[in-house]
Amino acid sequence: MIGTEIRKIKSWLIENLIPWQFLLLVLFGAYQNQLSATTSQGLRIGTASIDITPPLPAAVDGQMRLRVATIAETALLANVVVLELKDDFGKLDVSVLISCDLVTIPYELRDKIRESVAFSIPELDTRKIIINATHTHTGGVIRDGWYAIPDTVTQAVDYQNLVSRQVTRAVAVAWKKRDFGSISWGMGHAKVAYIRRAVYKDGSAKMYGKTNQDDFRKMEGYxxxxxxxxxxxxxxxKLIATCINVSSPAQIVESRSTIHADYWDPVRQGLQKKFGSDLVVLGWIGAAGDQTPRPMYDQFAELRMVELRQNNSSPEFESGSESVNFRSDSYLDEVGDRIVNAVMQTYDTVSKDQYREVVFDHAVEEIDLPMRLVTEEEYHNSKKLRDEDLNDNYRAIEFSRRIAFYDEVVKRFENQQKIQQPMYPVEIHALRIGDVVICTNPFEMFTDFGIQIKARSRALQTFIIQLVGPGTYLATKEALAGGHYSAIVESNRVGPEGGQILVDHTISMISALWPK
Amino acid sequence: MAFYFKLTSSIFLLAFLLFPVLASNDPSFDETLKVGWALADITPDRPVLIAGQFHARLSEGVLDPVSATVLAMESGVGNQTKKVVWISCDLVGISDGTRGGANIRDRIREQVIRLEPSLSPGQIIINATHTHAAPLVSSVDKIEEVYGVSLEKIASGGDAMPPAEYIDFAADRIAKATKEAWNSRKKGGVSFGLAHAVVSMNRLQALHTGKSVMYGNTNNPDFSHIEGHEDHSLNLMYFWDENRKLTGLIINVAAPSQVSEHSYQLSGDFWHDTKEELKKRYGMDIHILGQASAAGDLSPHVMIGGKAEERMQRLLGFEEDGTGRGSLGQRKQIALRISDAVTSIYPVMKDNINWNPEFAHRVAELQLSRRLLSIEDVTEAKKEAEEWQKRYQDMLDDLEKNPEKIKEARWYRDITISHSRLRRGLVVKERYELEKTEPKLPIEVHVLRIGEAVFATNPFELYLDYGMQMKARSPATQTFIVQLTGSGSYLPTKRSIAGGAYGAVPASTLIGPEGGRELVDQTLSLIESLW
Incomplete structure (x- = not known):
């Protein structure tokens, strides 16, 4: 019925309008379509930053071994940007971007934050809150049940509650402060990402494997x-916030038993020196499951330059020795400088190209990815290793994280006996702002997947944020063939096939944000 | 002419053996360093054929000069000094007799020694920056044999300088500049450092099918990943006079200079813009010696994010120069990146000058296993050659019927592509036969230690993985890999051969992974002998 009426109207228009009127109508329609998610009122921006340092002593998240910090070398922060756009019909679209100095974002933490924010700001659609971890390995333990934390030390659930409370406060502040402003985007380069998987003559790969040996053949990926x-x-x-996307995790000082925000601390300090202490800096880690911020070869040359630049001294070391240490404050400063320089060069270039009105469209979807199947051999191996740890009084406590690591595989295999192909639900965001898009995934995603998304995306620039969720490595087919940590069944919930589905789906979501 | 080059090659090879330049590693030896610089303009004043593509290109003017930078170094005092002259040329390769009869390397050496008899051939190292907009020096054969039509026809009856004449012209100018550099050497100091700049990208795309392509479209559902690695390190060596004034720089970057690779105008490519930018910063009299590190699978063409890079070029103010792939804007952006990297470590380099660096040089002839070709490789290449033969013949017939065609601008493009592809197919059979009698290919390799840094050369377009292996295992604090100190040809990896992209196919290669391993191991042995 309605279709018939529309056809009648179309016929009348075609018969009665003179060509130039018709053209105007067509153009107007196209304009409306183009601006379907924009407004003449412009984007409103609110920012906030809040301390999420755990009370000390605190267990430190990120390694197999339990570490307890009694010192916080830097504060841990949650940084927030709220973006609001009201369209011409009064419809509100809000996205909240939250970056946390944490190793991952467990789903229970995400849900706590969303519930808490919903209570605080009822008009927000909390599904459009994007929370990412910078993957610092010197943050508080945020994953409940992963470590045997002594009673005298901050417990994971308590820390989740603290983070949730603090983040909610920051979102409320940012929400209150939101006001019209402008935005721009750009790209620079800095050497921060180093592929950490070395490949050898026999085809095997090793994370952090040595490269100065005869059978070293290549670095595995990009x-x-x-x-x-x-x-x-x-x-x-005035510059009030910046989001910086670096395809390398913040884990320079990952082995310390202290609290530390890793390289984001010198990055924030460096930028705040230039733009004021109230500048909010969101650290976004790109697809970087196979990356590290530390060099895998040329280490002596890199270390010498770090020492020359940061301390004006040339280090003494014997060539070929094992004395190269990049887990230093000097190297943190070096990487901080590299990122700040790249951001400053980009800022200087694009600050003349600001936008007050932009297309703004945020899609969020949940999809199921096929889980990597556990073989019988892998099951028996994991079970054996788990039981060996469990049966040792010292290891049962000290390596409880490792026990959980193997136990998960055992349980997965047992579950596979009931469900042949278990699925793994993931939440994906695609947020278009002007010519760029921000897309997320919950994994430690190997770079090749991120490169596929960037290459096939319709956006001028595609920001990829990994660890908008609990993590686990998403490794490539090549990595699985090479094996080793990050590409073995204990490290992966989802395999390369699931990775490809994720890539393809993300690209579809991005494409849908642009007119056909 | 071919006989002449073979004769000179033999003389110089003999000279290597009789006049070794093994350096003393005795720490008590006085390592006082003397440094001299000069620049040779090797831009021809007549049209020449430009090298770098399948099709012929007759130069249609000069976008910017092509040049050779000469660095003369002498270490020690008295009669026991160690001498090295390093020459970097804006050329696609340094013909050395390996492929065809041309040998600009030995011609330059011969001319240099004629002017400066105290130097020996093995003390002269010559590298190409791999600009694809410089005169052809890879052949002294008749152009009709190379491209299937005569130079006269390509030039539409006009004047053009044949490659053999250009080789003499360039060698003469380079030799004079070398003499100038040698005569101007003065006491100097040196410092070396590592910086980073994104100049090149890996140009091979692996598809989900397992095959690879060079310069494929990454915006494609078939695209799986970038086949290999990238190297964004910039190995830098700064040279200073006694007043601590910068006299020149060696810039070693894992990138061939081929932004303007389709140009019909002569050009030094991004090295020209880099030199201009650095002269603005450090004075008009500084010298820049460009070297390409292992970069057979790399190029400056952006494979992902091209539009974002182009926007940045526009915002940087390069719109008038043009932006995007192959543009002057991109060259200027690269020049800025390299110059910024140079500037970023300049202060610490100035504070850490070594006036008496350890200086040691070795040159060796390595025997590398040729890539073993199969009869299937030959059959496939032959089939391809036959297809191109037919196309070439059709075009040749058409030209005979329409001789006035040569008056059309760039009329020769398609016919010269056909002939080049035809020759490329035939050469596989030649190599297949050659392997039976000469399974090894001799190549010249230099290693030069200056302080805790080392330079290691090879004549190939060396895939990055090999360079990385050498860097990872080298005892030097910094290892400057210098490719294209000879006539070129790709040296691909096992994974690249499996992918089968251009650069890894039999017609593109003299050496395969086996020879690559030998090159790595033997170069490392040479390097280690300097420590």
Whole structure:
């Protein structure tokens, strides 16, 4: 019935309108379509930053071994940007971007934050809250049940509650502060990502494997040295926030038993020196499951330059020795400088290209990915290793994380006896802002998948944020063939086939944000 | 002419053996360093054939000069000094007699020694920056044999300089500049450092099918990943006079200079823009010696994020120069990146000058296993050659019927592609036969230690993995790999051969992974002998 009426109207228009009127109508329609998610009122921006340092002593998350920190070398932060757009019909679209100095974002933490924010700001659609971890390995333990934490030390659930409370406060502040402003984006480069999987003559691969040996053949994958930045200015032209996308996890000082925000601390300090202490800096880690911020070869040359630049001294070391240490404050400063320089160069270039009105469209979907299947051999191996740890009084406590690591495989295999192909639900966001898009995944995603998304995306720049969720490595087919940690069944919930489905689906979501 | 080059090659090879330049590693030896620089303009004043593509290109003017930078170094005092002259040329390769009869390397050496008899051939190292907009020096054969039509016809009856004449012209100018550099050497200091700049990208795309392509479209559901690695390190060596004033720089970057690779105008490519930018920063009299590190699978063409890079070029103010792939804007962006990297470590380099660096040089002839070709390789290449033969013949017939065609601009493009592809197919059979009698290919390799840094050369377009293996295992603090100190040809990896992209197919290669391993191991042995 309605279709018939529309056809009648179309016929009348075609018969009665003179060509130029018709053209105007067509153009108007196209304009409406183009601006379907934008407004003449412009984007409103709110920012906030809040301390999420755990009370000390605190267990430290990220390694197999339990570590307890009694010192916080730096504060851990949650940084927030709220983006709001009201369309011409009064419809509100809000996205909340939250970056946390944590190793991952467990789903229970995400849900706690969303519930808490929903209570605080009822008009927000909390599904459009994106929370990512910078993957610092010197943050508080946020994953409940992963470590045997002594009673005298901050417990994971308590820390989740603290983070949830603090983040909710920050979102409320940012929400209250939101005001019209402008935005721009750009790309620079800095050497921060180093592929960490070395491949040897026999085809095997090893994470952090030695490269100065005869059977070393190549690094397994690619590196992405691009540094993408988003900049937000207030109406007075002051830079109030920046989101920096680096395809390398923040784990330079990963083995310390202290609290530390890793390289994001010198990055924030460096940028705040230039733009003021109230600048909010969101650290976004790109697809970097196979990356590290530490060099895998040329270590002596890199270390010498770090020492020359940071301390104006040339280190004494014997060539070929094992004395190269990049887990230092000097190297943190070095990487911080590299990122700050790249961001500053980008800022200087794109600050003349700011936008007050942009297309703004946020899609969020949940899809099921096929889980990597556990073979019988893998099951028996994991079971054996788990039981060996469990039967040793010292290891049962000290390596409880490792026990959980193997136990998960055992349980998965047992579950496979009931469900042939278990599925793994993941939440994916695709947020278009002007010519760029931000897309997320919950994994430690190997760079090759991220490169596929970037290459096939319709956006001018595609920001990829990994660890918008609990993690686990998403490794490639090549990595599985090479084996070793990060590409073995204990490290992966989802295999390469699931990775490809994730890539293809993300690209579909991105494409849907642009007119056909 | 071919006989002449073979004769000179033999003389110089003999000279290597009789005049070894093994350096003393005795720490008590006085390592006082003397440094001299000069620049040779090797831009021809007549049209020449430009090298780097399947099709012929007759130069249609000069976008910017092509040049050779000469660095003369002498270490020690008295009669026991160690001498090395390093020459970097804006050329696609340094013909050395390996492929065809041309040998600009030995011609330069011969001319240099004629002017400066105290130097020996093995002390002269010559590398190409791999610009694809410089005169052809890879052949002294008749152009009709190379491209299937005569130079006269390509030039539409006009004047053009044949490659053999250009080789003499360039060698003469380079030799004079070398003499100038040698005569101007003065006491100097040196410092070396590592910085980073994104100049090149891996140009091979692996598809989900397992095959690879060079310069494929990454915006494609078939695209799986980038086949290999990238190297964004910039190995830098700064040279200073006694007043601590910068006299010149060696810039070693894992990138061939082929942004303007389709140009019909002569050009030094991004090295020209880099030199201009650095002169602005450090004075008009500084010298820049460009070297390409292992980069057979790399190029400056952006494979992912091209539009974002182009926007950045526009915002940097390069719109008038053009932006995007192959543009002057991209060259200027690269020049800025390299220059910024140079500038970023300049202060610490100035504070850490070594006035008496350890200086040691070895040159060796390595025997590398040729890539073993199968009869299937020959059959496939032959089939391809036959297809191109037919196309070439059709075009040749058409030309005979329409001789006025040569008056059309760039009329020769398609016919010269056909002939090049035809020859490329035939060469596989030649190599297949050659392997039976000469399973090894001799190549010249230099290792030069200056302080705790080392330079290691090879004549190939060396795939990055090999360079990385050498860097990872080298005892030097910094290892400057210098490719294309000879006539080129790709040296691909096992994974690249499996992928089968251009650069890894039999027609593109003299050496395969087996020879690559030998090159790595033997180069490392040479390097280790300097420590």
């Amino acid at each position: 590196e992405d040295q691009s540094i993408f930045s988003l900049f937000f200015w207030d109406q007075a032209g």
